[in-house]
Amino acid sequence: MNREVLDKWCGRGILGLVVAILVFGPLATGAVRVPDFLVLQALTIGVLSLWALRLWVKPRAQLLWPPISWAVLAFTAYAVVRYFTSELEYPARTEVIQVFMYAFLFLAIVNNLHKQEHTQVIVLTLVFLAMAISFYALYQFVTDSDRVWTFIKPYKHRASGTYISPNNLAGFLEMILPLALASLLVSRAKPVLKIFVAYASLVILGGIAVTLSRGSWIAVGVVLLALFGMLLFHRNYRLPTTVMLVVLIGAGIYFVPKAQFLKARVQETTKNDRLNDSARFDLWEPAFRLWQENIWWGIGPNHYNYRFRAYRPQSVQLQPDRVHNDYLNALTDWGIVGLALVLSACALLCAGVLKTWRFVRGNSADLGGGNSNKFALVLGTSLGVLAILIHSLVDFNMHIPANAIVAITLMALLSTTLRFATEKYWFTSNVITRVAMTVFLLAGLTALIWQESRAAQEYRWLQIARRHPANSLEQAEALEKAFTVEPNNFETAYTLGEVYRTQSWEGAEGYEDLARQAMGWFDQSMKINRHDGYGFLRYGMCLDWLGKTEEAGSYFDKAVKLDPNGYFTAANVGWHYVQTRDYAAARVWFERSKRLEWDQNVIADAYLPIVNQKLLDAAAKPQAQPPRPSP
Structure with a gap:
């Protein structure tokens, strides 16, 4: 087998593994359970192994290294430092391993899945997966089911699809809805495919509605305003955008007055003449107080839940797990330095979008401009990322592995579009570069394999313990x-x-x-x-x-x-x-x-x-x- 054929199969293998990760995570209740996360970790190990092989197989291997990659590397290095200086080693390690996994997946997608056929497979997979999960959510809501697969969900009269929490389902769907709408209104997809995508968009929107997630409703509202605001003023997309807007408005006029659950959820927001925050604000104050213990470096990765009780307000008697604000959670656990690195990555991503925008948007005065797959990708991924960033102000979706991976996938696909604006982020690798990248990938593989083995062994014995009679020898x-x-x-x-x-x-x-x-x-x-x-x-x-x-x-x-x-x-x-x-x-x-x-x-x-x-x-x-x- 010659090198080009082997390289092609390595690329297909990486695509298949990434698609498997994107599909399995949401279906496995967000991959929050240890065995489900271990599956994602094993698939990531496969991705890195194929990438390392591909570096030496490809005749002239090239690296795509947009500016955000440096921020990703910087935060990963910072995570390693904070792990070795953390007071609670075990929870810190579980968090840092997730950071490792997300960082390597981001870089792998940027460098291996930037071609149009790759992005199309990923986008359509996510759209139709979201549609299928939304159908399940609608079924749960209509039948008032309390089941998620074989699990019992604690949220009554709210749909959560294949997730345990409705807010986490909403976080997933709100990232995919802009992808579907952009593909429908902007891309060059065939009419038959667009009909299916239009249907999927409406089902996804229904899925978001029945989660009753107010944070998601706000995020989706902002994203839809941005989407229609941009496309209505672009001559090439004005007609299909107007038609879609009329359909959505008509559906809203028909369904909203009849949907008592929507009215009840909105009224609940200001119940008793105060903002009903579902105890979120009660979790934010302890986070601020914990952050003040170490304002620069934070209290430690994944430490908030274990340090919470000392600052617990009287109104909260359960363990919070997270702050219910991803930015404040990052500030508390990682300090000003960690949050600054996260925000710098977001800023670099935004700068890349602004730089790419004029190269993909086209000229609205150009009657022959036609639709653009490039513009659809930039528009859909950027608005999907915007939705989760808004929702993260009041939830912890970035700490749900499946949602975090979808978010970094969208960020990676969006980062690859910088190549439409400039060629300066391409690097042809030489022997030194290949050796350095191989060492880097081997370090990641070593950490992930080591943790995979330990976590699997521990989980096995803990499961055996659960099967024995309680409190027995x-x-x-x-x-x-x-x-x-x-x-x-x-x-x-x-x-x-x-x-x-x-x-x-x-x-x-x-x-x-x-x-x-x-x-x-x-x-x-x-x-x-x-x-x-x-x-x-x-x-x-x-x-x-x-x-x-x-x-x-x-x-x-x-x-x-x-x-x-x-x-x-x-x-x-x-x-x-x-x-x-x-x-x-x-x-x-x-x-x-x-x-x-x-x-x-x-x-x-x-x-x-x-x-x-x-x-x-x-x-x-x-x-x-x-x-x-x-x-």
């Missing part, structure tokens, strides 16, 4: 093997402590030794993550169980310091005071816990009546009368 054995694979996973250490603590409290033989084993694992968890108050809480409870109530007090004090507004922490502090028979103090903590969480508060609900009865009994006892003074 068999479960503990599997968890210990998972901890051996990932000794910096503090959550596994904490879970092991819970297994042994539960066995001890159930009165198993040798309960004291089991309690000490539990304390050993809680101590391990505290050493790995000193910000988690639950480890201190459980350690103190074990001391109480062993009769060492005086020693336990300092651990409960530490837990309160790390989670001052947590109902669970307050309830367990109340439990501690029950063990010390200080029922008055116990009641104070149980009542505080109930104020923080009045509905589902098992500990406070169980102990508060007991404590109140103890206090009543103590008050009802006859008090000893003081001796009467002698006459």
Whole structure:
């Protein structure tokens, strides 16, 4: 087989793997689960392997290196530095591996999938995938289904398609809708294909509507205004744009008055005469306070969720996972330096669009200008990126792997269009360049393969642990093997402590030794993550169980310091005071816990009546009368 044929097959292989990544991620609930993400990671390893091979197979390999590539490299290097300086290694590594994967995918797409036939395959795949998922979302909404495949979604009366969260589905669809509309109105596609794309566009728009995602509605509204605003003033596209606009307006006039769910969602926004932010603002304030701990470098990659409890507002009792604002999340985790690198990449992307625009838009005065696939690509990808950037102000779509990969794919395709404006970003590789790129790709492959192996092994043992009876010795054995694979996973250490603590409290033989084993694992968890108050809480409870109530007090004090507004922490502090028979103090903590969480508060609900009865009994006892003074 000659080199040109082998190079062609390598290119097709890269295209096939990228398409597989783009399709699998959204279908696999956004690839937020570990096994699903490992599939994407394995496919990315395949992409990088073929690219490395292609560097040496292609007779005169060329590199396309637009300015944004330097920003991508800079942020990747910064991510590596922050990983080695992070306090919590395990969550930082999972985040940095994602950064690695996205960066290498971006560069691979720019350098291997810039031809028109490649971009057409990617765009049409995304459009019809979005249409299929939108059909599923419409089915969910019409039938009020609570299922996503075999999973149960927590959002009632809202469609989420193949995602768990409706907001994440909306984030995916809002990126694809501009691609579909640009392909319909601007491209040179055949009429039959355009009919299917028009149908897909309407279905996607319906899918966005039934997510009831207000952030997405705003983003789509801005994008549609920009799209129609630009095309209506371009003579070549005025007629089809007007027809499409009339269709959309007509559909809106017909459906919106009948759609009570849309009215209810809009009214919910200003319910009780205040902006209903779905607790987003309550998550932003702790993020600002955490950022102030290290304004330049941030608290660490993927640290927000694990540092949140110290600044938790009373109104938020669940773990937030993310800030629900990707920009603020970047500022908190990565600091000013990290956010500046992200914004510089966006600025370079925008500058590239402005530079390319006049070369692809054509002259509206030119009656023979006709449609343009180049303009369709630039218009669709730029507006798709704009939509997700707007939505990111109120959500965390860039932390959903499937959506992040779609976004970087659009950015990569958009970056390749700079070649329409200038040839200066092309570089013909020599031996030195090939060696440097090969070393770079091998470094990425090594990191991804190493993490793939470790994550797969850990996941296997964690799954085995879940299949065993809860809090059994068999479960503990599997968890210990998972901890051996990932000794910096503090959550596994904490879970092991819970297994042994539960066995001890159930009165198993040798309960004291089991309690000490539990304390050993809680101590391990505290050493790995000193910000988690639950480890201190459980350690103190074990001391109480062993009769060492005086020693336990300092651990409960530490837990309160790390989670001052947590109902669970307050309830367990109340439990501690029950063990010390200080029922008055116990009641104070149980009542505080109930104020923080009045509905589902098992500990406070169980102990508060007991404590109140103890206090009543103590008050009802006859008090000893003081001796009467002698006459």
